[in-house]
Amino acid sequence: MNSFPETILQFGAGRFLRAFADLFIHQANEEGQNVGRIVVVQSTGDERATALNRQKGRYHVAVRGYEGGAVVDRLETSASISRALVAASQWDEVLALARSPQLRIILSNTTESGYNLDPTDKPEDAPPRSFPAKLLAVLRERFETGGSGLIIVPCELREHNADTLRGLLLQLARNAPHSHAEHRNTHAFAAWLEHECVWLNTLVDRIVVDPPADHPLRTEDALLTVCEPYALWAIQERISPFIRNPAVVWTPDVQPYFLRKVRILNGAHTALLIRAWPRGFQTVRDAVNDAELGPWLERLLFEEIVPVLEGRVEGPAEFARHVLERFRNPFFDHLLASIAAHHAAKVQVRLQPTFDEFKAKFGRTPPLLQEVLKNDTIIG
Numbered sequence: 001m002n003s004f005p006e007t008i009l010q011f012g013a014g015r016f017l018r019a020f021a022d023l024f025i026h027q028a029n030e031e032g033q034n035v036g037r038i039v040v041v042q043s044t045g046d047e048r049a050t051a052l053n054r055q056k057g058r059y060h061v062a063v064r065g066y067e068g069g070a071v072v073d074r075l076e077t078s079a080s081i082s083r084a085l086v087a088a089s090q091w092d093e094v095l096a097l098a099r100s101p102q103l104r105i106i107l108s109n110t111t112e113s114g115y116n117l118d119p120t121d122k123p124e125d126a127p128p129r130s131f132p133a134k135l136l137a138v139l140r141e142r143f144e145t146g147g148s149g150l151i152i153v154p155c156e157l158r159e160h161n162a163d164t165l166r167g168l169l170l171q172l173a174r175n176a177p178h179s180h181a182e183h184r185n186t187h188a189f190a191a192w193l194e195h196e197c198v199w200l201n202t203l204v205d206r207i208v209v210d211p212p213a214d215h216p217l218r219t220e221d222a223l224l225t226v227c228e229p230y231a232l233w234a235i236q237e238r239i240s241p242f243i244r245n246p247a248v249v250w251t252p253d254v255q256p257y258f259l260r261k262v263r264i265l266n267g268a269h270t271a272l273l274i275r276a277w278p279r280g281f282q283t284v285r286d287a288v289n290d291a292e293l294g295p296w297l298e299r300l301l302f303e304e305i306v307p308v309l310e311g312r313v314e315g316p317a318e319f320a321r322h323v324l325e326r327f328r329n330p331f332f333d334h335l336l337a338s339i340a341a342h343h344a345a346k347v348q349v350r351l352q353p354t355f356d357e358f359k360a361k362f363g364r365t366p367p368l369l370q371e372v373l374k375n376d377t378i379i380g
Contacts, residue, residue: 006100008107011043011134013052015210016208018061020204020206026080028244033244038082039081039083042084043087046089053084056079061077063075063226064228064331065228065325066229088127094127094138095138098139101148104151105150108155117132121133123140123176136173143189143193151200152165152200153202173189173193198238202236203233203257203261205230205232205233206230211224211225212226234257235248236250236251237250260314264306264319266349267350268297269284273340284336284339285332297324299368301320304354304368307358307361308354343378344379355369
């Protein structure tokens with residue numbers, strides 16, 4: 001593994017990417033795909049970067065849950081990370097990697113506010129505060145030293161994530177203060193960003209949690225991560241695939257995967273919250289295992305949500321069966337309270353469109369969705 005070159009720069013050192021893309025890249029390297037090694041950049045603090053360097057990029061991933069009706073509880077090792085850099089104190093090293101001819105790919109997984117711009121950022125900051133400004137600085141360094149364009153693969157759970165990120169960087173590049181003499185170079189850089197770099201929209205789907213306090217490896221592996229068996233990484237196929245993995249789907253259009261996840265998985269979460277929380281249930285698992293709520297949720301999925309999506313997304317019924325299995329994960333305590341945040345907005349995205357489209361498609365009102373929407377007393 002150490003013989004592979006550093007081909008990937010990753011913004012984000014959190015548990016999600018470690019149990020998702022980083023693990024898949026490790027598996028691909030082990031199979032001889034030679035994807036390369038990852039250099040992680042931590043932008044907030046230095047604790048995870050320190051742990052990654054101390055453990056030489058090696059850590060364990062506990063995969064726990066149901067898969068095909070059987071309980072899975074296996075331990076995997078990942079060693080795709082070469083080293084970790086702290087943006088605040090090692091920005092020069094980040095820019096050095098930006099200049100590397102071996103660098104090919106940039107991965108990211110930032111917080112929900114990660115795409116927010118910071119009006120105080122300046123081109124000369126080292127590093128800038130916001131993630132888009134950091135990424136712009138890395139790409140500008142590569143452009144100005146004659147480097148080839150990179151493949152940008154954002155893993156934030158945002159609709160049209162790469163398109164959005166590209167638009168932000170173009171906005172920053174074009175609006176940056178510059179003299180008249182620099183105008184031509186700025187135009188060339190913007191064109192390089194837009195046409196020489198490849199921006200791949202993605203959809204990521206895997207539940208990743210902290211390890212339980214009693215896990216035997218917790219004391220010796222500070223990076224131990226726990227995830228469910230299910231995983232999906234849908235990547236827009238605008239280039240020849242750089243990784244092959246059972247969890248990775250290369251597709252011309254990521255949008256149907258977004259639609260499927262939001263309407264089925266997220267829609268089921270929100271509908272279950274409306275029914276279960278007022279009755280005193282605390283977790284998704286307990287609600288789905290209830291003798292009344294479990295069958296009710298299955299009816300909602302297969303009689304009203306899945307029919308609306310048939311012909312528009314791939315395998316909605318199979319995905320719904322996976323969702324029910326994931327909700328019953330015996331190892332995870334997914335709190336209903338965590339689903340309640342921003343509830344009103346979620347209803348408008350996750351449930352109301354399905355209600356409206358069911359009426360338009362079948363010429364009648366979906367009774368279960370109607371009941372959910374009528375009796376929604378959740379405030380969030």
